[in-house]
Amino acid sequence: MAHDERRLEVLRAIVQDFVSTNDPVGSKALAERHDLGVSPATIRNDMAVLEEQGYITQPHTSAGRVPTDKGYRLFVDRLSAVKPLSAAERKAIERFLDGAVDLHDVLGRTVRLLAQLTRQVAVVQYPTLSRSAVRHLEVVQVADTRLLLVLITDTGRVEQRVVECPVAVAGDDVAELRTLLNSAFGGRKLAEAGNTIPDLLETAPKHLRALVGAVSATLVETLVEPGDDRLVIGGTANLTLGGALDFPGSVRPLLEALEEQVVVLRLMSEVDASTVMVRIGGENAHESLTGASVVSVGYGSAGRALGGLGIVGPTRMDYPGNMAAVRAVARYVGQILAES
Amino acid sequence: MAHDERRLEVLRAIVQDFVSTNDPVGSKALAERHDLGVSPATIRNDMAVLEEQGYITQPHTSAGRVPTDKGYRLFVDRLSAVKPLSAAERKAIERFLDGAVDLHDVLGRTVRLLAQLTRQVAVVQYPTLSRSAVRHLEVVQVADTRLLLVLITDTGRVEQRVVECPVAVAGDDVAELRTLLNSAFGGRKLAEAGNTIPDLLETAPKHLRALVGAVSATLVETLVEPGDDRLVIGGTANLTLGGALDFPGSVRPLLEALEEQVVVLRLMSEVDASTVMVRIGGENAHESLTGASVVSVGYGSAGRALGGLGIVGPTRMDYPGNMAAVRAVARYVGQILAES
DNA sequence: GGCTGGCACTCGGCCTGCCGGAGTGCCAGC
DNA sequence: GCTGGCACTCCGGCAGGCCGAGTGCCAGCC
Numbered sequence: 001m002a003h004d005e006r007r008l009e010v011l012r013a014i015v016q017d018f019v020s021t022n023d024p025v026g027s028k029a030l031a032e033r034h035d036l037g038v039s040p041a042t043i044r045n046d047m048a049v050l051e052e053q054g055y056i057t058q059p060h061t062s063a064g065r066v067p068t069d070k071g072y073r074l075f076v077d078r079l080s081a082v083k084p085l086s087a088a089e090r091k092a093i094e095r096f097l098d099g100a101v102d103l104h105d106v107l108g109r110t111v112r113l114l115a116q117l118t119r120q121v122a123v124v125q126y127p128t129l130s131r132s133a134v135r136h137l138e139v140v141q142v143a144d145t146r147l148l149l150v151l152i153t154d155t156g157r158v159e160q161r162v163v164e165c166p167v168a169v170a171g172d173d174v175a176e177l178r179t180l181l182n183s184a185f186g187g188r189k190l191a192e193a194g195n196t197i198p199d200l201l202e203t204a205p206k207h208l209r210a211l212v213g214a215v216s217a218t219l220v221e222t223l224v225e226p227g228d229d230r231l232v233i234g235g236t237a238n239l240t241l242g243g244a245l246d247f248p249g250s251v252r253p254l255l256e257a258l259e260e261q262v263v264v265l266r267l268m269s270e271v272d273a274s275t276v277m278v279r280i281g282g283e284n285a286h287e288s289l290t291g292a293s294v295v296s297v298g299y300g301s302a303g304r305a306l307g308g309l310g311i312v313g314p315t316r317m318d319y320p321g322n323m324a325a326v327r328a329v330a331r332y333v334g335q336i337l338a339e340s
Numbered sequence: 341m342a343h344d345e346r347r348l349e350v351l352r353a354i355v356q357d358f359v360s361t362n363d364p365v366g367s368k369a370l371a372e373r374h375d376l377g378v379s380p381a382t383i384r385n386d387m388a389v390l391e392e393q394g395y396i397t398q399p400h401t402s403a404g405r406v407p408t409d410k411g412y413r414l415f416v417d418r419l420s421a422v423k424p425l426s427a428a429e430r431k432a433i434e435r436f437l438d439g440a441v442d443l444h445d446v447l448g449r450t451v452r453l454l455a456q457l458t459r460q461v462a463v464v465q466y467p468t469l470s471r472s473a474v475r476h477l478e479v480v481q482v483a484d485t486r487l488l489l490v491l492i493t494d495t496g497r498v499e500q501r502v503v504e505c506p507v508a509v510a511g512d513d514v515a516e517l518r519t520l521l522n523s524a525f526g527g528r529k530l531a532e533a534g535n536t537i538p539d540l541l542e543t544a545p546k547h548l549r550a551l552v553g554a555v556s557a558t559l560v561e562t563l564v565e566p567g568d569d570r571l572v573i574g575g576t577a578n579l580t581l582g583g584a585l586d587f588p589g590s591v592r593p594l595l596e597a598l599e600e601q602v603v604v605l606r607l608m609s610e611v612d613a614s615t616v617m618v619r620i621g622g623e624n625a626h627e628s629l630t631g632a633s634v635v636s637v638g639y640g641s642a643g644r645a646l647g648g649l650g651i652v653g654p655t656r657m658d659y660p661g662n663m664a665a666v667r668a669v670a671r672y673v674g675q676i677l678a679e680s
Numbered sequence: 681g682g683c684t685g686g687c688a689c690t691c692g693g694c695c696t697g698c699c700g701g702a703g704t705g706c707c708a709g710c
Numbered sequence: 711g712c713t714g715g716c717a718c719t720c721c722g723g724c725a726g727g728c729c730g731a732g733t734g735c736c737a738g739c740c
Contacts, residue, residue: 003711026703039713044704062703062720102500136480140492150490150498152480158490160442160498236576237595255577343682366732379684384733402691402732 009036010046011055012079015067019318022245024064069281069315072293076278076319083320085328089117093332100336103127103156107232110309110333115235117325120313121258123296125268126230127155127306127337129222130191137181139215144168149215151222153190155306155337163218166210177211180204185219194220229307231261231268238313246314247291257288258312271308273298273334276323281315291315295322299330301338309333347386349376351395352419354387355407359658362585364404409621409655412633416618416659423660425668429457433672440676443467443496447572450649450673455575457665460653461598463636465608466570467495467646467677469562474525474533479518479555484508489555491562493530495646495677503558506550517551520544525559534560569647571601571608578653586654587631597628598652608648613638613674616663621655631655635662639670641678649673 013034017025027040027047036043047065050056055071058064067075085093096113100106107124114122132153140148147163184200185193197216204212236258239251247254257263263286271277279294289312296310310326353374357365367380367387376383387405390396395411398404407415425433436453440446447464454462472493480488487503524540525533537556544552576598579591587594597603603626611617616637622630629652636650650666 024703028703040703041705041713041715042711045712048705058704060720062701062718064703102502104500135482135488136478138476138478138490138492140476142475148475148492148496150478150492152478152488152490152500156488156500158498158500160444160492160496162442234599237592237599240590240592240595250580252577252580255580259574259577364732368732380732381684381686381734382682385683388734398733400690400692402689402730404732 007046015075024066026064072280080320083324111232111234118311118322120311122235124232124309125307133189134185139178161218253288268308271296271298273305295326297330299334301334350386355415364406366404412620420660423664451572451574458651458662460651462575464572464649465647470531473529477521501558593628611636611638611648613640613645635666637670639674641674
């Protein structure tokens, strides 16, 4: 029905206006700014229906309307077209990310870029260890019974762990251990590494067994634990952009949740490499995020999500623009990591 | 003179009261809360003098007095006794930092600990590369003409760089290169590494010269550039603790400066391992910090400062307490890093 | 000479009442 | 089913007045 059509059009107009002005939007202003072809009075009727259906709400009588979480949801699902990035923005992405010297640098630049592009808080997860493969394992002796195990993944991530050995380690053993480990784990996905350990223990020369056992135990602990996933966060200053308007309960709990990382990591673990995920306000499981929206997507190459990245901001955000930015940045990061 | 004595005592009382209550403090309240042995009227006279000398100021007529930067400076220099940490706090430091698995973890815990202890923003610098020594250099081939150089320092820091080689690298060359590099740089301070390069180039087997050249160039670039120093920041949520009172111009510029890192890195480069440095308000060179105070100190072992750590907060802070916390944490971190 | 109590003064914060504007809901008419 | 008109509501800002906190100054006292 043309009737419902227009009502959705009104909702779209409300969302757009409210996002850009940050003021509750009234029927008159809507009629002026948008070519809806009807009078304010008619719009009022539509608004009353929209409010009854729960898509919009009034902060108080005689204020304009504001979209609810449900309203934003409908907007994102049905009313927003994908907004292509401007040429300048594409250029900025390239300029920003090219010339990064290592993974740390790539992700650091990514988070700054995303924050700048979207004017929101940006979050980038390091490539998940469990989905990465071993490029190289290095063993360095630091003391008689203490080794430093350095893991280098195919995504360029480097992790280190100190391994306490049950017995003193001879100098020659280190080299032997190194080749042993690399031939056992090299090229393998870390998620599968656990399976090869029994084999490895069996075939290892006797004098190395204890050593191999200790080292592989550490290795497995390091990668099985999802708590070892890392996060880079940037643009927190953007939280204060909208004054106290965007986050009525102050930005404090949000900052705390971001620093805690646990909450955000859980979010990132749900990403998918092909579709941008949007969680609006109350859709977020964790309480500290119920006043915020999260736009996230996985990055990686060939459909394999290495990790997630995204933004966190007020529910009053430019969804189409931010979704486009997040997707574009993720693609580019995926490319860069595939190259190196 | 007993006269001046008391005036300083009044200043101390003002600082203490203002820090704990966040309200401008008046003569009457001062006389009640502190045993100054004189009447409010006398205190008023002293306050008038202190104000004339620039140690305190009135936000407006008929409000109490508030210390100026100069007042805090005098307080820190002459009026504050070192406040020993409570047993519980010492315990907390140990509990928090023990059990860290690697450098990243140690510094991450440190920053959380400091933020929690002081209720301010905490900043921890990674051990400076130039002051560290090479524990091990690892070379991994990623492509025909591309090597991954991994540097492990004696402080447990791991850095990686991709090296583009002028010629294709043979598999055997990698192992040779590795031993060569390690015998040349192993155990050496990175700051001196540059000097050994000419020697190294001369003694290197001919077929490796180009390779060695490329690798050592990357190595030097990595360590000479101070921009490669890293920072961990935590507790930014604490900036919002005092409401809008502590940072009238909003916390925005401060958050931006912290994320920028450059400003903070410069601060950290000036630390000294033996004395806690306090910069109050306008004493900070950078404009974004003129409304804040910084308490910092170097950490390390045996007088050698590996890096800096500290806190950033409002000028209205508990200087003695924060100085004690910063010093204690730095000591403990130094110990832990010396052990590993 | 320095301290003290008293007193007049200042000024910000808060509460009150008031008004205008924005926006709504409803209704009758087209 | 849309539209113009109208009465109603309620927020936000403004002016005025009061109160309290705090000061500066002065005369008197030790």
